[in-house]
Amino acid sequence: MNLMRSEILGLDKILKGGFPRPSAILIAGPAGSGKTTIAMQSVFTASEKKEVCMYVTSLNEPIAMVNNFMSKLSFYNISLLSTGNMNYIPIGTETLDKGIYSFMWNLEESIEKIKPDRIVIDPITAIGSTLDKEAKRRFYYDLFLRMKKWDALVIATGEFTKEELMTSDLSHVSDGVIYLSDDEVNKRRVRHLEILKLRGQGYRTGKHPFTITDEGVILHKQELPEPDMPYSTNRVSTGVAGLDTMTEGGVFEGSTMLISGSCGAGKTTIGTQFIAEGGSSGEKGMIVSFVESDKQTVNNARSIGHDISGHIASGLVRVLYTNPSDLEAGEHAIKLRSMIKEMDIKRIFVDDIHVFNDLMTPFDAKDHIKLLADIFRSNGITAMFAQRTDVNETMQDINDYGMDSSVLLSLREEEAKTGKTISVLKMRGSAHDTGIRQFEVRSSGVDIILPSSQ
Template sequence: MIAKKTSLESETTGDVALDRILGGGIPARSMVVIAGEPGSGKTVLTLQMLFHAARQGKKCLYFTTLSEPALKVIRYMQLFDFFDVELLDKQVIFVDLGACVRQGAERTLAEIEARVEKHEPDFVAIDSFRAIGELLQNQGGGARPFIYDLAVQTASWGATTLLVGEYTREEFPVFAEFAVADGIIRLGSERQELTSVRELEVLKLRGAGYTSGRHFFDISKAGVSFYPRVSTPSDTQVQPSADPGARATMGVEGLDDLLGGGLPSGSATVIQGGTGSGKTLLSLQFLIEGAQRGEKGVLFTLEETPDQLRSIARSVGWDLAALEEQGKLVIKYTSPVELSTDRFLYEARKEVSALGATRAVFDSLTTMSLGVPSDRRYKEMVYAIAKHMRGAGVTLLMTVESEQLLGTAVISGHGVSFIADNLIQLRYVEIGNKLERAISVLKARGIKHNSELRSMTVGSDGLKVTSGRFKDLRGVLTGLPTREPRESP
């Protein structure tokens, strides 16, 4: 007879995103090392988890050692929203081990055991654990026997134990605590130009299906907030459209004709064009059309602010503010100056889900690429967000700046055109002494489309796409067309 598999019980950290990274939370009754350099956020994260557990009725023991006395820790933790003075000495109990550690390993272990037996906690945290090891090493007794004895004791406590310490990654193979621990969570930061980005990495977590790689977090007055790195969803997470033939119309008659009725619902479209060619206006028209049809939409902008967009829209007769008040449109602006792309895309997915949006626009991928450390990672992120939006049933538009103003057209799309289901090209054409806008559908996956180059005009009544303007011209795609020569009679 085969025994039925049992799932591992987990303790929630209080942060939904961190729980997801850890594969459900911290395994119950495990010993986990929270490591990182000074100032990386170890203590804040540990106490945030303990106060969350305390609010769930669980008892927590927090041992301080030689690095920071308990009173100092409490004073600084009062600055965070998660701190609750009513829980002190009742659900979250601080104990200073400084005096015991100076008396040696046996005295320290005895004090820890006595406190655990007295309070019967669900969580035990020792901060800083490295300080204990270093002092015991200097005393000549050695830290290794103490660590192994502690590991034996924690197994009998029935509590989840967190060992917090200032360690660099290069030191992990050196210290015994990393060998006996069930989990290792590393906090750190990475320099990016003139800024730094906080990172978390799970290096080991026995029995948990955690997400490997580097993830990102911020520390604010609210505490520690996590943003899992953007990754491609599995095939099971990407649901096919309920109606494969459904269309999301653009609201521009001539353009919808080129697309055979509109964009396939749930598809991803790249709108590529030079500066001022109408990419943002076309994207706004797409969202307004959806709102008029009862579909909610979100515009994620890294360039124009909401006020600038409302002003641009008014110039062509659109009232974005009214749609926002009705809850049909949301404009989310993020400054590109200190952009954390993984956080930006994580919050975008949350916003789409919370609103129940079926249309979304990212304006622009060109600006977003400035916050991504490598070209490969940039392409991975665009691919992943396209898949996530498809899985959520969202029809997605993404704008890309092209370098060409006039001259030979180049399908660059910043290397992401292959990711899109559809590719719409905007460009300028010089006719006489004027620059005119032209639009064409270069790719439309799975639908029959018209690749004819058409004229696009912007007026007080919005966008119009018309045919015939370039009918008698040759070399339109060069941007400098000439008239077709007339046949001799």
């Protein structure tokens, strides 16, 4: 099967390779859901790569108006219209007034002349809108039958609710149907893309969150390169001597570790020591915080004997704070991915991933956390993630999100004070201490009390 890339970042992973050629794909959804942006992004990005593309609009909009709406998007390059690779075909009312079959003949005449690889018709629902139900059905069946002979990827857009789409003639005659929605999740609006149909090809089911940025539509699930290096057996110090002992010498380079515990258990302290240790060794690190501002992070590090302000000034450490109320998870991941490549980050600490459960459905939150872990692994970064848990949660309650290692911090009452314990629940590919050890947070950082034999 000949597959064509969608040219939408992350969509080909969901499509398991791309769209079949030839095929007719319907992108449906309510007004403002991103249909035109996806269609435009697909043809303009493809034309940059020397594909011959056609953009057919039935709204009779002059190119100057389209340019005004789309010019802020980085993929939109109006100069492509002069190369012959990008062809803008407005269908005026005078053409439609002559009859819808006049439109079809004019369109096929243009296709025969241009011989495009990729065609967008935006929106297809405006064509034939004046026809009665039976005449419209015959027209759509005839049009989509002709599309099969164009030897191109045809992307058509249409404004539908999901209920309307289920009974639409267009959904029946299309080879593939993609539905875009704007859903409320935890009192926030989240955009989702769902593939309802893709004839002759497998795809990933379910609703997939996406973001519209200046770069266009970006699916949160992205294609990630394999790590450049094989799985490393080199050890990286956690910055906590006792934890290094419990893990037989530290975590593996390029691996991920989850630190779970309730508020005040010491998660941020361990993560900060991990980054400070890297800075002292000349490794670039980043603290990604949704809990403490840049200034708070520096002050708290200083209180446990680690002045990271010098590392920040020298460029060895970067603190990226985002207020949870301002967080757009998809955009944040895109920004983070760009920053770690630009700065050549070797260590990263994310504090606290529980914020994603407040912003997303449990399924989307789990996927997003795994996405971040995959981004770090694919870039050879050693990562720690903090996860806030309830006081009464036990090791059986912890979701480790497929991390390479998992550590649980617990609080317990001891006479007139609160005691703290640490245990290593999991460490992939390595032996580790299976005991529950007490620890204290001192002015010099975390001090784990180990048996004298260790």
